[in-house]
Amino acid sequence: MKILFYRYNSICEPSIIGALSSFNIDVHEIMEDKSGNAESAKSNIEHVQSAIESIKPDAVFSINFFPMLAKLCHIYGLIYIAQSVDCPVMELFDRSMQFDTNRIFLFDKAQYMMLRPYNPSCIFYLPLGSDPEYVAGMLKQGDPRPDLTPPGIAMVGSLYSEKNPYGEIKDKLLPHTRGFIDGLIESQKAVYGYNFIEKTLPQNIAEEIHEQNPMFTGRYEDNCIMDASKLRRFTAAHYFLEYELAQKERFETLSELSRSFKTDLYTNSDTKELTECVKEMGSNNFTIHEGVKTLTQMPIVFNNAKINLNITLRAIETGLPLRMFDICAAGGFLLTNYQEELPEYFEIGKEAEYYGSKDELIDKCSYYLTHEDERTRIAQAGLERIKKQHTWRHRVAQIITSIWE
Incomplete structure (x- = not known):
């Protein structure tokens, strides 16, 4: 079998x-031209077309x-296999996702349940994975x-400060709109x-948000599987408000942890505001580092840290992000926010730990930082x-079985 x-x-x-x-499987690789202009888009099409015809x-x-x-x-x-590792992915709302030649694998059950009706026989649920053999080598x-x-x-x-589109428009919104959104974010947090x-966001507020940033969804509306109002x-919700929530949640969680514990952040985000906040608190526990190389340095941090904190982007409603699997694959101790699918893949308290509130996060950090043997057993498990x-390899086997057996 040959796969491009x-x-x-x-x-x-x-x-x-x-x-x-x-x-x-005979794998032939082709690299995307990421220039992002019309010429590169045309080049990518021609490149793939040529590879299909020759291979x-x-x-x-x-x-x-x-x-x-x-x-x-x-x-x-040809069968087109798309393994989703991010959520949300706007391209999944393109009408081309309804082709019967697609085999789309989604790791978030909530997203799977939402999109499956648009192409029932060609959309599958599949959790993410990792590569512990490669990580051991690193x-x-x-x-x-x-x-x-x-x-x-x-x-x-990331702190999401550089990814947050809501930060660019919030000062342009009506005062009562800002007040409603602030309350909604605080409640969800x-x-x-x-x-x-x-579910809670009124349509008129969604429309007001997009009036301030119409380019964000404009390129998707013309060929979308859902009507424009639903897409907006x-x-x-999942980009503007939840990216704002992610920025607030990470900022506040790291600040709070550094009150009591040695806390290290590895990021390429702008950390000026966070640094100033920690200084005002009088904490000497917080250390900010430059971001790490994902494939070579990140596993070393995971393996060495006593506790690896995962804060899931709320757009991943039920599923487990890649970061959870990568922490465990490095032999790291995982402490994550609660996700509905977590107990399906890890035994809680024996293979990974979660928190369901800020108080529980503080309590579990305090406990596991002082119980090394138990922490080590959980990380190894x-x-x-x-x-x-x-x-x-497990995931690829599941893909092969879903498509060809």
Whole structure:
């Protein structure tokens, strides 16, 4: 079997390509031109078309869904496999997702339940995974960077300050709109395991948000599987408001933890405001580092930290983000916000831990920082669970079974 793998440097690509190859699949790689202009878009189409005609693959594979690939595969009568690793992905709302040649795999059950009716026989639920064998190699290899051994709690990732579109428009909104949104975000911030922002957001507020940033969804509306008003409400909730929530939640959580515990943040985000806040608190526990290299340095941080904090973007309503699997694959101790699907894949208190409130987060950090043996046992058990059930090879096997058996 031959598969044409369309790459754009997603961190999952090498491991999934390796997993495909382990099943004696002949993988041919093609790299996306990421210039982002009309010429590069045309070049990508021509490049894929040429590869299809010369290689004659049995299927085309990509991380996340690309309408261009779906359309080309539909024309050539090829299976198009899209493994989603991000949520939300706006391209999934393109009408091309309804082609019968698609095989789309989604890791968030809430998203799966929402999108499956648009193409019932071609959309599948599949959790994410990791590559513990690769990670073990990186840990053995090591890295000369001196700050990869955090002494207590560590978080690797964005503060969402650079990704938050709501921050650009909130001062333009009507005062009562700002007040409603502030209250809604504060309410959701206190609730883990259930997302009510989209259900609670009035349509008129969604429309007001998009009046201030019409370009955000304009490029998706003309060829969307849902009507424009529903799309605007979805994007207002899951991009604008939930990115604002993510920024607030990460800012406040890290600030609060640093009151009592050594806390290290590895990020490429702007940290000026957070640094000033921590200084005003008089805390000497907080250390900010430059972001780490995902494939080589991040596993070392996960392995060395006593507690690895995961804060899931609320747009992932029920599923487990990639970060959870990668922490456990590095032999790290995972402490995450509660997600509905978490107990389906890890035994709570034995393979991973969660918090359901800020007070519970503080209590569990205090407990596990002073109970090293128990913390180590949980981290090791989490790693064993990954090896037994949650590698990318397991996921590729499930994809193959879903499509060809």
